[in-house]
C-alpha cells in the first residue's frame with residue numbers, strides 16, 4: 001500500500017483508501033474564509049483525492065464550489081475569488097474518496113439544502129452503517145434525494161425535526177445514526193462538529209483569529225494558522241458561534257478510534273486522541289523487530305507510508321535503515337489501463353530501487369497488505385535490482401474483514417489474508433520470510449486502552465450493516481442515479 005492517489009476511472013488498485021477530510025471555520029469578523037479553508041484542504045488532501053468542495057457564508061448569503069479532482073485542480077484562483085465576498089465569516093470544506101455513493105460530481109461535498117432551519121451545508125468523513133435502511137424508510141415516506149452518499153440522509157433527518165433548532169435536531173440525529181463518522185455542518189451563523197459515540201473518525205478543534213476551526217487532523221489547523229485546542233470527544237457535539245465554543249456530550253462515549261489512522265491514514269505530523277502518529281509508527285516498527293528478528297544488511301521502508309515503521313525496525317534491530325526505494329512524486333494520478341502488464345508498469349512508474357539494496361539482505365517494511373499484488377511486485381523489483389534476500393515485515397495485522405466505517409478495504413473475498421494463510425501470502429508475494437505485526441503489538445504501539453481493530457478481528461465496535469450487500473446496495477443505487485444524471 002505504498003502508493004496513494006487513485007486516478008479517476010483507473011483500475012481498482014491494491015490499496016486502502018481513506019474516505020474524507022473535513023474542515024469548518026467560524027470567525028467573529030469578516031475574513032478570507034475561502035483561502036483559509038483552501039489551505040486546510042491542502043493539508044487533508046491525503047484523506048481523499050477524488051473530489052473536493054468549499055462552502056462559504058455571510059449573514060445573508062451562502063456560496064459553494066465543488067468538483068471532481070484534487071484541491072489544486074478544482075480551486076483555481078477564479079473559483080476561489082468567487083467564494084470571497086463581503087461579510088464572509090463562516091464555512092466548511094471537504095475532500096473526498098468515495099466508499100458509498102459513486103465517484104461522481106453530484107456526490108461531491110459539502111452538500112447544501114434549504115430547510116426549515118434555513119440554508120444548511122454538511123460534510124462528513126466515515127459511514128453511517130444504517131444509512132441504507134434510513135434512506136429506504138425516508139423514500140417510502142416521500143423524501144427525495146439528489147445524491148447517493150449518506151451525508152444526504154443525515155441532513156434530511158436534521159431538517160425533519162422542524163420543531164427543534166439546529167443544535168437540538170443534530171443532537172437528536174446523532175442518536176439515530178450508527179457507524180463510524182465525524183461530521184461538520186453549518187448555517188449562515190455557526191458551525192457544528194461531531195463524532196460518533198465510538199470516535200472512530202477523528203475531529204479536532206483549533207482557535208484562529210478569535211474564532212474556531214474544526215478539522216479532521218491537526219495538520220490542517222497548523223497550515224491555517226490555528227492553535228490546537230483539543231479533540232472532539234466521542235459522542236460530543238460542539239458548536240462555534242459569535243458567543244464562543246459550546247460543548248454538548250450527547251452520547252455516552254465508548255472510545256474505539258480507528259487503529260488505521262495511526263498505521264497509515266493520518267499524516268505523520270498529526271496527533272490524534274493524544275497519540276502522536278509518527279511516534280506510534282516508530283513503535284510499530286520497534287515491536288515488529290522484537291516480534292520477528294531476522295539477520296539482514298539493510299532495512300527499507302516502502303515510501304511514504306512504510307518509512308516511519310522501517311526506521312523503528314532499524315533502531316530496535318540495529319540493522320541500518322536506508323532509502324532503498326525511490327518514489328516518483330509525479331506518478332500518483334497517471335491513468336493505467338487494467339491489464340496485467342500495465343499494472344506491473346504502474347509499480348515501476350511509481351517506485352524504483354536504489355543501489356542501497358544491491359547485493360543486500362533486505363528487510364522490507366510496509367504498513368499493510370491488502371490484495372498482495374502490489375507487495376509481490378515490489379519484492380520482485382528489489383530482487384531484479386540485486387537484493388539477495390527480501391524479508392517482508394508489515395506494521396499492521398493481517399486485514400481479514402472489510403471496513404464499514406469509511407475505509408475502502410475491498411470486498412472480503414479480495415483480501416489476501418481473508419482467503420490465504422500467512423505462508424500462502426509469503427509464497428504469493430515471493431518474500432523469503434513474512435511477518436505481520438500482532439494485534440497486541442499494535443495496541444501496545446498505539447498505547448490507547450481500546451481502538452477499532454475490526455478489519456483484523458471482525459469485531460465491529462460501532463455495529464455493522466449486516467452483510468456486504470449493504471454496501472453493494474448503495475453502490476447499485478449510485479449506478480441508477482448516475483444513469484439518471486447521464
Ligand code: SF4
Nearest residue numbers: 258259403452454455
Ligand atoms: S475496521 Fe479497520 S479501517 Fe475500519 S475503522 Fe476499524 S480499524 Fe479502521
